Amino acid sequence: MAAILNLSSNQQTSRINDVLNxxxxxxxxxxxxxxxxxxxxxxxxxxxxxxxxxVGESVHQYIRRSRLEFAANQLMFDTRSSVVTVATKSGFASVSSFSRAFKATFAMSPGEWRSKDLATNTPPYLRDPEIAAAYSRIQSRILPRVQLIELPERHVAYVRHQGYGRSIRLAWQTLMAWANVEGRSYQQQFGLHQSNPAFVGLEQCRYVACLAIDNPLLRRGTVNSMVIPGGLHAVFKLSGKYGELLPYLSKIIEQWLPSSGFKMQSTPAYVHYQKNHFLDDDEQFELQFCLPVSTFF
Structure with missing residues (x-):
């Protein structure tokens, strides 16, 4: 009976993953x-x-939260687009409904959010003492030179995880165990960052652990498959230790992006690991951060 219940749970997860994609x-x-x-x-x-x-919340709540997070990013880093344009791109039928929902979530209007000073804003991730210490360490470091690369789409097997912290290791362990059983390679590792921790609490951040695959999955459950979109990306080579990655990513999005002349796309940013700090005992990372961008406004 337990096996039947587990199969049912895996099937539900697989079907809802299709919806989330x-x-x-x-x-x-x-x-x-x-x-x-x-x-x-x-x-x-x-x-x-x-x-x-x-998922832990209703489909309506999930979509609304995802749209507002996307809108908050656009308002903050795409100053050329009007509030009306951002509202439309975020899936809201009217500016009034968008403004009401935005203020209910972020306690300020879209215009106030856009004009707030990022330098004086305290990101939620700084509540974590280890990440706050890393943030102080990297502030004086110069960002590596960016490369603009047309990246291919990537077919991946994945495990979703909510919450950003060492608990992500569990998602990677699940994925690696699956790869070993299936006889799959796990050399190409990617991590999708679907939330911006500059304004989303770490416990609410959505992360996806991914392994490249060359043929589709016949059996799906906790491990599912999808395609990471290709296209033009700003690529940064980063290295460091656990706690330093989020401050690096925020520095890129908050400092490099506004002055770059590029516009951030709606597809998720992701990292391509050469060394995965969630799997290696020394918790060091070497990776490429791939930020989807566009030259069209």
């Missing part, structure tokens, strides 16, 4: 629950129950 492929789309339920192959009523059980 669809949501994040275009956050500006309408995303009606009926369509999402069809993707998951559930009735609409059952879909709502399963989604909340797997």
């Amino acid at each position: 669809f949501i994040h492929s275009d956050i500006s789309a309408e995303l009606p629950a009926k369509q999402l339920a069809e993707i998951a192959a559930y009735s609409e009523q059952h879909f709502h129950r399963v989604f909340k059980n797997v």
Whole structure:
């Protein structure tokens, strides 16, 4: 009986992962629950129950939060686009509904958020003493030279994880155990950063551990498969130890991006690990941070 329940749970996770991939492929789309339920192959009523059980919040809350996080990024780092444009790109039907939702979440209007001083804002990740100490260490370091590279799309197997911290190691261990059983290579490792820890609490940050695959998965469950979009990326080579990565990423997004003349795209930024600090005992990392950008405004 336990095996049957576990299989059912894995099937639910796999189907909801398909929905999450669809949501994040275009956050500006309408995303009606009926369509999402069809993707998951559930009735609409059952879909709502399963989604909340797997994700921990309702589908409406998840989409709203994802849209607002995307909008907050755009307001902060794309100063050329109007609030109306940001609202539309974030999937809101009107500026008034967008403004109400934004203020309810961030306790300020979109205009106030855009004009706030990043230098005086305290990112949520600085509440973690270890990351705060790392933040102080890297402030005087010069960012490495950026390369603008047209990257290919990447087919990956993945495990989702909520919360940014050492607990991410569990997602990687699950993925590595799966790769060993399946006889898959795990040399090409990627980590998707789907949340900006400059304003999203570490416990709410969404991270995806990924391994490159060359053929699709026939059996899916906790481990699923997707495609990381290709396109133009600003690529930074970074190295350091646990705690230093988030400050580095924030420094790139807050300092380099606004003055670069580029616009951040809606697809997730990701890291390509050469040395993974979540897996290596010395907790050192060597990686490429790949930020999707565009020259179109």
